Amino acid sequence: MAVTGDSELEWAIQTLVKNYDRYSGKGCCCRRRRGISKSDFRKMLSHELNHMLTDTKNRQAADKLICDLDENQDGEINFDEYWNLIGGIASPISCLIRQQEESEKFKK
Amino acid sequence: MAVTGDSELEWAIQTLVKNYDRYSGKGCCCRRRRGISKSDFRKMLSHELNHMLTDTKNRQAADKLICDLDENQDGEINFDEYWNLIGGIASPISCLIRQQEESEKFKK
Numbered sequence: 001m002a003v004t005g006d007s008e009l010e011w012a013i014q015t016l017v018k019n020y021d022r023y024s025g026k027g028c029c030c031r032r033r034r035g036i037s038k039s040d041f042r043k044m045l046s047h048e049l050n051h052m053l054t055d056t057k058n059r060q061a062a063d064k065l066i067c068d069l070d071e072n073q074d075g076e077i078n079f080d081e082y083w084n085l086i087g088g089i090a091s092p093i094s095c096l097i098r099q100q101e102e103s104e105k106f107k108k
Numbered sequence: 109m110a111v112t113g114d115s116e117l118e119w120a121i122q123t124l125v126k127n128y129d130r131y132s133g134k135g136c137c138c139r140r141r142r143g144i145s146k147s148d149f150r151k152m153l154s155h156e157l158n159h160m161l162t163d164t165k166n167r168q169a170a171d172k173l174i175c176d177l178d179e180n181q182d183g184e185i186n187f188d189e190y191w192n193l194i195g196g197i198a199s200p201i202s203c204l205i206r207q208q209e210e211s212e213k214f215k216k
Contacts, residue, residue: 009127009156013194015120017202025206048117079202083195086121087188094125094187098133 019048020082035076041065052089127156128190143184149173160197 006014023044025034036044045053045065065085077085114122131152133142144152153161153173173193185193 006159007156008123010160012120012123012127013160013198014201015116016124017198017205019117019120020202021205021209048115051114052118052121079199080195083191083198087191087195090121090125090191091187093121094128097125097129101129 016083016086019044020079024077024079024082035074035078036082037076041077049089052093124191124194127152128187132185132187132190143182143186144190145184149185157197160201 020036023040024036128144131148132144
């Protein structure tokens with residue numbers, strides 16, 4: 001998967017970073033780049049996390065995620081807030097993988 | 109890159125989760141799975157983040173990272189601590205990408 005000699009983990013990290021960049025500060029001429037706006041965040045959820053987030057289409061769920069995440073209440077998701085969101089999605093997946101492995105181990 | 113119909117972002121998240129799983133709780137028979145031990149963490153840094161972390165080989169840098177991260181001081185890196193580490197590496201990269209884009213914009 002990784003093309004440039006980077007490891008898969010490095011490639012995955014760059015993918016997450018580039019995704020943030022793609023959805024934040026688009027078409028903005030002023031020097032200070034914006035975070036991800038609410039509407040762009042909703043687009044990201046439905047375009048990019050469609051399988052992982054079941055009720056992506058649900059506007060309230062997206063808004064709740066944004067409100068929970070927008071710690072500094074500036075109406076935008078900065079990189080650290082974005083990273084916490086992804087971590088909030090990845091953590092239960094990590095537990096799921098473990099439970100599956102545990103159940104397979106005890107079947108043998 | 110994503111194979112199973114998942115988006116690239118979903119594929120990248122799964123890569124980060126599987127990487128955690130690969131380095132944690134290896135060969136352990138008891139039910140409670142361990143986090144990433146210090147030695148496995150060091151292996152992960154040098155095998156998986158060799159390009160992103162310049163002084164990966166530096167034992168003190170790895171130990172400092174582990175100490176800073178091991179918030180609950182149990183000598184192991186759990187998933188949330190692991191995720192914070194990756195975020196700590198990704199965040200400066202995100203700023204770097206922006207600076208490069210800004211400088212290119214002002215060259216035109």
